[in-house]
Amino acid sequence: MTRTRINPRSRLALWAGAACFIVAAMALDTKVVRIGSSSDVQAEKFSPAAYGTTEFPKVRSVVESRAVDAATLAAAVGKDQAAASAQYGVAADAGPEIPVKFTGKAGNEDSGVYEITVPGVPNSVHITVQTGPAIIGTDLRDATGAITFGQFHNQIEYQNAGSALNKAMKQDVLSKVDTSKLSGKTISVVGVFQLTDPANWQVTPVKLDAP
Numbered sequence: 001m002t003r004t005r006i007n008p009r010s011r012l013a014l015w016a017g018a019a020c021f022i023v024a025a026m027a028l029d030t031k032v033v034r035i036g037s038s039s040d041v042q043a044e045k046f047s048p049a050a051y052g053t054t055e056f057p058k059v060r061s062v063v064e065s066r067a068v069d070a071a072t073l074a075a076a077v078g079k080d081q082a083a084a085s086a087q088y089g090v091a092a093d094a095g096p097e098i099p100v101k102f103t104g105k106a107g108n109e110d111s112g113v114y115e116i117t118v119p120g121v122p123n124s125v126h127i128t129v130q131t132g133p134a135i136i137g138t139d140l141r142d143a144t145g146a147i148t149f150g151q152f153h154n155q156i157e158y159q160n161a162g163s164a165l166n167k168a169m170k171q172d173v174l175s176k177v178d179t180s181k182l183s184g185k186t187i188s189v190v191g192v193f194q195l196t197d198p199a200n201w202q203v204t205p206v207k208l209d210a211p
Contacts, residue, residue, distance in 0.1 A: 046157045052164030055147070056172060059165060060206040062144045063099040067190050070102035070127065071120030077198050078122070085195055090145040095196040097142045100203060102127070102189055106182040106210075113202070114182055116189070127201045129189055129208070131179035132170055138162035139204040140169060143192040169206060177210050185210050 076084035089096025104118035116127045141162035152158045191205035
């Protein structure tokens with residue numbers, strides 16, 4: 001059998017041709033994406049800071065418009081908690097989120113959480129307000145019922161949305177108040193809390209006025 005010998009130059013030409021074919025195939029299969037376009041993956045990446053800045057004013061507006069006077073709410077809860085929850089609250093996993101408003105005297109403080117004595121509210125109802133630096137919970141995220149898990153890619157984004165709203169609230173509301181010196185002062189609060197224990201309301205504010 002006679003073996004055909006390929007000239008080195010011919011072999012090099014074959015390799016070069018094959019390489020050109022592969023490069024051309026890759027080019028046909030490659031999509032050019034302009035940064036900032038609708039196809040840019042980076043444009044779809046969730047930004048907690050941007051989310052908080054955009055969404056907190058909306059949450060605040062809803063909470064302020066739906067907030068019920070604390071004395072009225074306490075009487076309603078005391079009479080029929082389920083009915084009060086249905087009338088004033090927004091359903092959430094652990095219990096309804098209820099927007100509330102009151103003016104009362106700030107008492108003892110523990111890690112940025114103040115006890116508030118509110119006229120017309122029974123002593124059996126313990127009201128506190130979060131003032132930071134740590135704002136815990138997802139009351140702001142869950143307050144309106146309009147922010148749902150399905151709007152996010154995963155649980156991490158959903159949790160980050162709650163933290164982002166808390167941070168935006170701190171910047172817009174609490175940064176304008178000397179929260180270290182509220183004890184003994186009469187303050188006005190609009191906020192939201194989750195009604196899990198009718199005797200304990202820990203309120204996350206969307207508005208806090210102090211003299």
